[in-house]
Amino acid sequence: MVFQKLTTIWGEKITDKPLQEYPRPQFVRNSYVNLNGWWDYAITEVGDCPSNFDGRILVPFSPETTLSGVRKQLKPKQYLFYHTSFTLNKNFNKGVVLLHFGAVDSICDVYVNGNHLGHHEGGYNAFSVDITTSLLETDNHLVVRVRDFTDKSYHTNGKQSSRRGGMWYTPQSGIWQTVWLESVPSQYISSAKITPDFDNAQVIVEWDCNFDEPVTVVVMDGEEQVAKADGKNFVKTPFPDGKFTPWTPENPHLYGLRLISRRDSVDSYFGMRKFSTEMVGKHVRLMLNNKPYFHNGLLDQGYWSDGLYTPPSDEAMIFDIQRMKDLGFNTLRKHIKVEPMRWYYHCDRLGMLVWQDMPSGGTRQHKMATLYLPFLGINKIKDSNYGLFSRKKQESRDKFLCEYTEMLDNLYNCVSIAMWVPFNEAWGQFDAKQIAQFTKDYDGTRTVDHASGWHDQGGGDIKSLHVYFKKVRMPKPGKRAICLTEFGGYSYKDIEHSFNKDKTYSYKLYSTQEEFEQGLAKLYERDVIAQIPNGLSAAIYTQVSDVEDEVNGLYTFDRKVLKVSEQLLKDINSKVKL
Secondary structure, eight states, rough: BBBOOOOOTTTGOSSSOOSOSSSSSTTOOOEEEEEEEEEEEEEEEEEEOOOSOEEEEEETTTTTSSSTTOOOOOTTTTTEEEEEEEOOOOOSEEEEEEEEOOOOOOOEEEEEEEEEEEEOOOTOOOOEEOOGGOOOSEEEEEEEEEEEOOOSSSOOOTTTEEEEEOEEEOOOOEOOOOEEEEEEEESSSEEEEEETTTTTTTEEEEEESSSOOOOOEEETTTEEEEEEEEEEEEEEOOGGGOOBBBOOOBOOEEEEEEESSOEEEEEEEOOOOOOOEEEEETTHHHHHHHTTTTEEEEOOOOOTTTTTOSSSOHHHHHHHHHHHHHOOOOEOOOOOOOOHHHHHHHHHHHHOOOOOOOOSSSSSHHHHHIIHHOOOOOTOTTTTTTTTTTSHHHHHHHHHHHHHHHHHHHHTTTTTTEEEEEEEETTTTSSSSHHHHHHHHHHSSSSOOOOOOOOOSSSSSSEEEEEEESOOOOOOOOSSSEEEEEEEEEEEOGGGGGGSSSSBBSSEEEESSSHHHHHHHHHHHHHHHHGGGGTTTEEEEEOSOTTTBBBBOOOTSSSSOSSOOHHHHHHHEEEHOO
């Protein structure tokens, strides 16, 4: 097989200091040291730190990627070691120094100056380590040790596969999001939870801190102070006269938010919006700000031809979001992946709804349950059969809940996230109805697709349909909104911009762009536009871009070619509405 080295325009301009932007716009301080850049790396067979390293790696790109400069795959029995050194400005340390990791896939230990300071499991969530007591005045040595079992264990792995091909992709490992340092005073605000209360015209702010003093919460609209309140750990801040500007994809208005204590201050933002479902006429509809709103979107896997999980630049993230919006879409289903926090920030400010999947895990799939029976129409097997659904071990189920809760916490303040999707197509699914209720209890501000595609357990807010190879047949109206959560997958292969010149994975392949466009237009007319009056509330087309062998993207894998007429997509999307 012939694999082409495909580089994005942003990867072609990569520097020795990639992704320097502040990585957490939802919780900002003016203390920031970015550690991205060239580190030492070694891949070993034992868990002891090597005395000599194999070479240099460009963090935060995984060793499997082109942009890392390594292009080696970590095996399940191997260890990946990173090393770098840093010296802090004398004025940097305000009392506590925190080391932040956007994400490390998947099990890692953190050492500073020989001291073991942190352990984290789960390759998709951010975490932090207090390194204050181990710091030196001059060179500080940071070592990170990583294990990644990919699909050889029950650990979360998403769509990574040790035997890539088709709809399963090249595995990646280790550090894949920004690494950075922050200093805070000894008494500081560690986190905040911001809840827009649309119906009562107020914003509810809760926070965690290590002191027992009031915090002032200030709401800003641009440079104008709108409201202010003081409290301990919790305030309700109403808008004067109950007047505010709602957040929508068409008008993504954001308010600034500042939390101020005697020693600490943090800047954030929020949008006044409400996601819910409601009976409208004969059908349950998805609602935005108490009005019916059709979610017209795309499956977005977040893979890059040169960086795999890691976008090559901030501009690359913006490109995907803005281009899909320009083409007339208003929703991205972030599929089996969690993105860097800046990606959600761009969705918040640009106005793009997000459906957030939990990355899948569990042991080897039973294809009878996840593939063959669903395509025969047998798609309501009880997911309490843990063995059949690859979740036989209690520790596997416990680990999922731990990581899922961590994801809910990390992403709670992202304005654009409209729906949580804990399970997709039965991959590691278990107790989905109960987990849907847990999700609603944990975060009542969003809707839930509890079992996307099949093996519906009757929970959550939507009846989820995945339809490929056949016409959409609408189920009878019920108590949940009917949503086409995956469909299409139509393909046209641009050979010069394809990862695999020999193999092609597709649901329906067209030989010419003209035929592809005709097929796409007919598909939308038949399965989406014609079904909206029958109760269809959302449609998620597969997909934003090609990924390796899979060539059903609107864009090529390197994002250099839009494979369908821009005007055609705009014309189609102008009709996809309630």
